[in-house]
Amino acid sequence: MKNILVVDDSKFFCALIEKKITESLDYQVISVGTYASAEALLDVLDIEQIDACLVDFRLPDAPEGEIVQLMAKKRIPTIVLISDITAEIRNYIWKFRIVDYVIKSDNYVTEYIIETLQRLQINPSIKIALADDSKTSLRIMSTLLSVHKYQTLQFNDPLKLLEHLKQHHDIKMVITDYDMEAMNGYDLTKSIRRLYSKQELAIIGMSARDDVLMSANFLKFGADDFIIKQSFLAEEFYLRVAVNTSRVIEYEKLTTAATKDYLTGLNNRRHFYELVEVMHNSAVRHSTPIACALVDIDHFKQVNDTYGHQVGDAVLTEIAKILESSVRKSDVVARFGGEEFCMYMVGINRENSEIFFDKLLKRVENTAIDIDGLEVKVTISIGVNINHHHVLDSMIEIADQCLYEAKETGRNKVVITPEEPKPAKE
Template identity: 40%
Template structure:
């Protein structure tokens, strides 16, 4: 993560921020105690070095917030700190393209600031689509989003927005107006939800027709949330933040459900769900498919001799090689030292060649365990699909794996 800049004349505030930031090794920042010092730092280091600036509203050489205008003029996302709450000053600041306005009340205020820094870092990778037939409205929303570092794309009607989303699966947030030509907001949401669920794409509806019925209709048609125009700067960003974080929490849970905690490979559950689907497609298309069960030879000896941490490290190393060799296929850690790969499109000869190459890759790979270099080998069994079920393929591959083990290990056996 890039550094951020703290412009603050209070040693106590700087000390608190340093203390909280120490708890997170990804957070690094420079400090300036005056407008002059901040200007020198930015001129010497360059603005590209900094993700954002956290600036005090009242500095000895900039008592009227001049440093805020300076960092904004450099297009640096700016979080404003103030020692006291002033409604007029707050409104004045929120008229500017700042990230947020934070009162220095307690430790929680500074924790919130650091949370905003993390959010800005994440936002750089989030694509947002704004759909509105009014160029003025699109520009207004885009101007609110850009200081938060979102990647913003614009569409001038529902049809154009739908086409953009169909071409770009990386869009995570859609902000759409209701009244649009060609395709209105309701129809846009309905069409999107046929293909993309709420956990993969957040949709927030907008309209000047702020009746309860309109908001309910938007949400019933698949939107995650709704805002009536005009809305405040803070409400807009609070709604977006809430929905984005909810989506990210769901993604975290889904990742945990389908991934092995140690190696971050897919797990048995994922393999069976996606494997059944892929095998069914292969049967429909009549394409060859093979399944391989892979086992690390004498893995127990590594645990016994070097300890379980060394065993975990070995599993991680082999997992990296597995990703290199089988990245285009469905593969998973099935448990312990056993892995599985389903290879749609490969006949038995091609699958055997791939597994032989992988066996050689593993055999030649040096693993460092407590300053000791070791090597391991793998054995594998391959089954070829003949309109079998996934379980039948697994059983046949397991029999072939047994043959490979009985034959002396470090070899590949395939069903003839």
């Protein structure tokens, strides 16, 4: 578990913020009250184990903000606590690339700190693409975002960014300049919106132009926000990025909750039908080979009764990983409920189906699932339908009949529908 370092001479505040952090986040809190104590601690502590620090700007033995410089030297992400802010102090602390500053007298201070720390935990998983044909601008933006631990990708050619977005779907935000040689920011924004909705990817437009219409036009063409290059404050920039990426992440969470099984992360039954219905109709229309399989963990109730539901959940999760890692990207795997899974594969013939499912059966049988030192081994039974049926439900129903036969005739086996007889020649 990583640590949050708090440097503040107020014992009351240290106790309060420690309580809030440990209740809300997976962190341990280390508190000291002076600059000297913090310096001595950092000399013996592994810096890699400190995820961030909260420091009071004015300490008894360092009243001029010297603690901020110390944390910058150690390259620890820093949130500065201050009783009152002036332009002079603000400019001084931002010089050290802090994460943020917080006014201590504000009643919202602890909630804001928790939100900021939560973002620092999440941000390393967030990718932001930067589009600007100025290498200097790209470097400045990337440096700013790295302070908040975002991943950044830099593109001085917007056409290359578009190509990247077509191939990779893990970008959560694009920040684009207007003036670019290959394509201006308006056209880039419109092109991105043809690929991604606002719920899927946020766009912030930027420009150094003194044009009052620039902001409105960016928003009309699909951007979510706009920043004037030469006049934005770092704290404003961070808040705009945080608000817009948070919206995309929240939508992603809602989508995941609606489409994925909460335990295994596989598609749930409802989403399976949403994905497969179109695939199935197309395969039937073009006479493409199909394999639809139902997979059931043998004697799963016995696993739960013997080891408990926590071990049972771990077994389900491991089997799900095996199934998902065995198939192609074009195939669909879902948890149908309990210990039953469904696999739908297009473009696989009878011979390859037999080889694939036999290998899958043996892989599960030979896997020892390690759960906190306890080794559990299970087997599976598989029913496979590789004949064409115009109705998807009928295809799954026949796969279920094959699964029933596999379980009734010994388990740990694959039963595949017999080959359909060819029509007799006249």
